[in-house]
Amino acid sequence: MTNVEVAGIGPVEVSVAEYGSGQPFLLLHGGAGPVSVTGFAEKFAAAHQVRVLVPTHPGFGGTARPEALSSVGGLAALYQGLLDQLELTDVTVIGNSIGGWITAEIALLKSSRVSGIVLIDAVGIEVPGHPVADFFSLTMEQVFQRSFHNPAPFRIDPATLPSAAQAIAAGNRAAIAAYAGSAMADPTLVGRLGTLEIPALVLWGESDGIVDIDYGRAYTAAIPMARFQLLPETGHSPQLETPEQVIDAIWDSAETDFSVFKG
């Protein structure tokens, strides 16, 4: 566990797994917890000279969450503190779903340690007519249907899970509610994104049933230097479903269509 002092919150214990060495990346999981990104981190570190840091948001994966740490902004401050503590520079922050929302808030802190962001099917903005699916009103089967292009390899029956795993899942749900609420959005975020001066790569699974493609395009339009890329045969968790596509999209992002830039 790493202890990070967060202004206004106090000391926070955070578990950080690390993969590989080289160019630094901070990889932030969404509501599915750290297990939804660790396999990707291993693949990324095996494919390239990269150092991938994967924190577990406090409250997820059976970890403790200080009561005062109860917002996406608080998590962003925690991770900026972590990057300061590790004295990293030229860090690319990658986040999926709620992790993408945290990533956007980290970028808005405008630390010189962070040079770029990758938003993968991120939530956090309000897009009229394109709400984020209400995770809390869905059955687990509906969550799997909406989260994957092909849910079969990923489907589990929560009732068959051991009680410890069920307790972790319940903790994850409580942490999602504490950080993101049921709306999964901050109405002020989209306006603030216009001040970003670092590049953003916005990756979106074309079969995402949690946040649709137009929502992803709206996210891209809100960021001055953002590029949007659709990932075929992929749902809400591309790093789980098509990790090689995600690695290639990040590593080969210079092969870009510049017409997507604004200004």
Place this chain on the structure above:
Amino acid sequence: MPKTAVTRITHSCHLIEIGGRTFLTDPWFSTRPGYYQGEPIALSVADLPRLDGVLISHEHYDHCDLEAFAAYRDHSVPLFVAETVVGAARKHGFTNVTALAPWEQAELGGVTITATPAKHGVYEVTFVLRAGSDAVYFAGDTMLIPELFEIPKRLGHISLALLPTNGLHIRPANNMQVVMNADEAAELTAILKPELAVPHHYTFTKGFLGDRLITHSDKNPLHYRDASRDLAPETSVRIVEPGIRIEL
């Protein structure tokens, strides 16, 4: 006669000693998101020696970090700048600011400062400093343009050339080139025929994603050294780490 010398601080920020005077070029002493030197900053503002003058080629942050340089102890130090820098320099408290347009000159303690042409994404000038038979050309981060070929005709022999070499392209702007590349710097070297040439502006990075989505550049100064061997064999090219002082 005191030695003419250059110390790279970082990127395009140098200390130039000529005619017993010390000049700073294009101050850059901090970092911002997506703006990294890619090499050490050899001196902090507090550690700078007493400066006789400061040259600033244009207003881009990585050449004109007035926010950090405002910590310099003497705000009456003479600044010789592109006219687009005057307002910001005064706003940061510098009281002795002179705009020089191409081919305009100023004198400072036996050193003649001449602004020379440039072409970049924004308005820019470059500079020649002359004291006696020694002259230093500081090229900021200009493109290679025909006007630069006039420098030796108008201003005489150049002894030391400080040239950018990364051929920076801006991807979102139709991949527009805004800085001379290694071959172009070698071509200019062949025209200027300095005894010594030192490349700069080649380790700069916009970061992992910025280098892929925003900029494209050549980070290897050996390309310039090799090109100069072919085009300007009489010139000695020195690739210099920040903090190393090189005498002419």
